[in-house]
Amino acid sequence: xxxxxxxxxxxxIILAGMFIVFWILDILNPxxxxxxxxxxxxLLLAFCISAIITAILAVYYQRKSDRxx
Amino acid sequence: xxxxxxxxxxxxxxxxxxVVLTAAAIGVFMLFDYVMPQSSGIKGExxxxxxxxxxxxxxxxxxADNSQAESTAQDDSEPAVTTTAPQAExxxxxxxxxxxxxxxxxxxxxADYRSDQNAISSITNGAITSAELGSASTDNAQVTVYKKSxxxxxxxxxxxxxxxxxxxxxxxxxxxxxxxxxKNIKDSVFSMAVENKALFAIxxxxxxxxxxxxxxxxxxxxRDDVNDADVCVLFTDGTMQTYSPxxxxxxxxxxxxxxxxxNFGPALLDGSGNVLETFNxxxxxxxxxxxxxxxxxxxxxxIFVTVDGRNEGYSKGATxxxxxxxxxxxxxxxxFNLDGGxxxxxxFNKSIVNAPDGxxxxxxxxxxxxx
Numbered sequence: 039x040x041x042x043x044x045x046x047x048x049x050x051i052i053l054a055g056m057f058i059v060f061w062i063l064d065i066l067n068p069x070x071x072x073x074x075x076x077x078x079x080x081l082l083l084a085f086c087i088s089a090i091i092t093a094i095l096a097v098y099y100q101r102k103s104d105r106x107x
Numbered sequence: 108x109x110x111x112x113x114x115x116x117x118x119x120x121x122x123x124x125x126v127v128l129t130a131a132a133i134g135v136f137m138l139f140d141y142v143m144p145q146s147s148g149i150k151g152e153x154x155x156x157x158x159x160x161x162x163x164x165x166x167x168x169x170x171a172d173n174s175q176a177e178s179t180a181q182d183d184s185e186p187a188v189t190t191t192a193p194q195a196e197x198x199x200x201x202x203x204x205x206x207x208x209x210x211x212x213x214x215x216x217x218a219d220y221r222s223d224q225n226a227i228s229s230i231t232n233g234a235i236t237s238a239e240l241g242s243a244s245t246d247n248a249q250v251t252v253y254k255k256s257x258x259x260x261x262x263x264x265x266x267x268x269x270x271x272x273x274x275x276x277x278x279x280x281x282x283x284x285x286x287x288x289x290k291n292i293k294d295s296v297f298s299m300a301v302e303n304k305a306l307f308a309i310x311x312x313x314x315x316x317x318x319x320x321x322x323x324x325x326x327x328x329x330r331d332d333v334n335d336a337d338v339c340v341l342f343t344d345g346t347m348q349t350y351s352p353x354x355x356x357x358x359x360x361x362x363x364x365x366x367x368x369x370n371f372g373p374a375l376l377d378g379s380g381n382v383l384e385t386f387n388x389x390x391x392x393x394x395x396x397x398x399x400x401x402x403x404x405x406x407x408x409x410i411f412v413t414v415d416g417r418n419e420g421y422s423k424g425a426t427x428x429x430x431x432x433x434x435x436x437x438x439x440x441x442x443f444n445l446d447g448g449x450x451x452x453x454x455f456n457k458s459i460v461n462a463p464d465g466x467x468x469x470x471x472x473x474x475x476x477x478x
Contacts, residue, residue, distance in 0.1 A: 048125055055129035056136065066391045069336065069371070075318055077140055 043095045050092050053085035141316075145290040155326035155364045157277035157343050165345060165407025167249045167272045219385035220393045223428040227382055230432035233257045240267075241456055243306050247274045248476045250307045252455045256422070264429065265422035267453050267461050268437060269307055269411040271476060276345040276366050279409065281311060281324040283472050288322070288329045290315050293469035300454040306477030308454040309411045310399050312371035313446040315471030321355070323368035324472070331357050337372030337387050339443035340365050345406030347441050349374035351387060367474070375400065375431035375442040382431040395424040397451035397464050401474065402439030410437045411474070413453040417464045446470070 060072035072078060116124070235257045242251035249272045256265045273279060282303045284294035292315060300308035314322045314330070321338050322330040338350045343364035349372070350360075360368070373386040386393065397416035403409055412433060416424020425433065427444060434442035449468040453461050454475075 048128070051125045052129045052132050055126070056133055059129075059133055065389070068389055069313075069316065069392075071317055071319075071334075075140060077136070081136075 042091075043099070046088055046092045046095065050085070050088045053081060053088060056081065057085065140291075142291060144292045146287060146292065147289040149288050149329055151288065151324075151327035151329040153326060154323065154328045154361045155343050155366055157275055157326070157366070164275050165273065167244070167247075167274060169244070169249065220388055220390065220427070221385050222382050222431065223426060226426055226428040227432040229262075230257060230429055231436055235436075240460060243456060245306060245477055248272065248278045248306065250455065250476055252307070252453075252460060254460070258423075261419050261423060263420065263422060264414060264416075264425055266412055266414040266425070266433060269309070269453065269455065270437075271307065271409045271411060273345075273407055273409070273476070276341060276343050276406075277325075278476060279341055279367060279474065280476070280478065281367055281472060281474050283324070284315075284470065290318075293471055295469050296452040296454055296467065296473055297459055299470075299473045300475060301457075303473075303475055304478040305454065305473075305475035307411075308473045308475035309401070309413060310446050310450045310452050310470050311472035311474050312369040313450055313471050314370070317370075320370035321357075321368045322370070323365050326366050328361070328365075333357070334370060335387075336370055337374045337443070339369045339372065339374065339401065339441075341367040341403075347401075347403035347409075347443075348378065349376075349441055349443050369401075369443065369445065371446055372444055373427065375427065375434050375444055376402070376439055378441045380435055380438070380440045382428065382435055386427045386431075388427060393427050395426050395429075396447050397422075397449070398425050398430050398447040399445040399451045399453070400430055400434055400442055401445060402434045402437060402442035404438045404440065410434065410439050410442075411453070412437070413451050413461045414447075415451070415462050415464075418462065421462070445474075 057073070060078065063070060064072050235255050237253050237255045240252040240254055242249065244250065251270045253268045253270070254265070255268055256263060258264050271279075280303070282299050282305075284292045284299060286302075296308055296310055299305075312320070314320050317334060319332045319334040320330060320336075321333055322328070323340070326343070333352050333355050335352050337352065338355045339347065340350070340360050341347045343366045351374070373388050374383060375386070377383055395416060398412070398414040400412045401409065402412070412430070414425040414430060414433070415422040430444060431442065449464045449466075450470055451461070452459055452463045452467050454473075459467070
C-alpha cells in the first residue's frame with residue numbers, strides 16, 4: 039500500500055505530461071490525431087484510474103494525519 | 108542494531124526523473140503507434156470496376172502520335188522558358204455549401220478558415236514563369252510536367268504542374284507501400300513508383316497515419332470511417348467531387364461508382380473553378396508549406412501540383428489560399444489538397460522532380476499514371 043502510494047503520483051504525473059504533449063501536437067497537426075487514437079483512449083482510462091486512486095490515498099493519509107493531531 | 112532510514116530523493120532529482128520518464132513514455136507510444144508496421148490483413152471489398160467498354164472514354168490531345176511509340180519521354184535539351192502574361196481577374200471566391208455538424212479532430216482548433224483574398228489575387232494577377240520539363244505518354248495516358256514559379260525573393264513560390272490526360276478514369280491509379288493496406292507500412296514515393304512501373308506519381312493522403320478515414324483505391328474499399336477532414340472522390344466516369352465530412356454519404360458515393368477516395372483535404376475549389384471562401388483546416392495547416400494537390404479540369408483531364416517550400420529564395424511554400432488560386436489558375440473545376448510538408452513529392456521520368464523538404468519521407472501511398 040505504501041509503495042503504491044509512492045509510485046502512483048508519479049504515474050499520474052507521467053500520464054498527465056503525455057496528454058499535455060498530445061494536446062499540443064493535436065493543435066499543431068490534427069491529422070496526426072494523437073488524442074483520439076485507440077491506444078490513447080486506453081491511456082486516458084489508465085490516467086483516470088491512477089488519478090482517482092492517488093486522490094483517494096491522498097485523502098486517506100490526510101484524514102489519518104488530522105486524526106493523529 | 109542501527110536504525111537505517113532511507114534518505115528521500117531530492118525534489119529536483121524527482122522532477123527530472125518524472126520528466127525523463129514522461130519523455131520515454133511518449134517515445135514508446137510514438138514507436139508503437141507511428142513507427143512499427145502493423146499489417147491489417149484487410150484485402151478490401153471490390154465496389155467498382157471499369158469495364159472494357161469504358162476504356163477509351165476520353166481521347167488524348169495527341170492521340171494520333173501515340174500509335175508511334177508506347178512511351179516517349181522527351182527532351183534532354185534545355186527546357187523552353189516562357190512567361191505567361193497576368194490573367195484577367197475572375198470571380199475567385201464562393202461560399203461553401205453545407206457547413207453543419209463540423210466536428211473536430213479531438214481538439215477545438217479545427218475550423219473553417221477564410222481564404223486570403225490578397226494571396227489569391229497575388230497568384231491570379233502575378234507573372235508566372237514556366238518551363239516544360241518534358242512529356243511522356245502511353246496508349247492510354249499523356250503527361251506533361253512544367254516547373255513554374257511566381258513572386259520574388261522571400262515571397263517566391265516554385266511549383267510543379269503535371270497536366271494529365273487519360274482515356275479512362277482507371278488510368279488514375281493508386282498504390283500502397285509494399286502493396287499492402289495497413290498501419291505504418293511505408294515506402295518512398297520513388298520506390299513505390301518504380302515498383303508499379305509508373306510514368307508519373309505523386310504522394311497520396313498518407314492514409315496509414317490515421318485510424319479513421321475513407322480509403323477507396325482502384326475500385327476497392329479498404330476502410331469506410333469518415334473522419335473530420337474533407338473527402339475527394341474520383342468516379343469511374345472520370346468526374347471528381349469533393350465533400351465535407353457532413354456531406355459525405357458512403358452509400359451514394361459507392362452507388363455512383365467511386366474509383367478512388369482520399370480523406371485529407373481540405374477541398375480547394377467549389378466544382379466550378381472558384382476558390383472556396385473557407386477551408387476546413389487549422390491555423391497551422393493553413394500556413395505556407397510544401398503542398399501536393401489533385402485537380403480535375405474535365406473528365407479525363409487532371410492537374411497534379413506539387414509546391415516546394417520551407418526554402419526561402421527558392422520557394423516559401425503555399426498557403427491553402429495560394430494553392431487554391433494555383434489550381435484555379437490551372438483551369439481546375441474541383442481540387443483537393445493532399446498530404447504536404449515533407450510528404451510533398453512528384454515523380455516523373457524516373458526521378459523525383461521537385462526538391463522535397465528535408466529530402467522527403469516514406470509514405471503509405473501514391474497516386475500514379477502508367478504501369
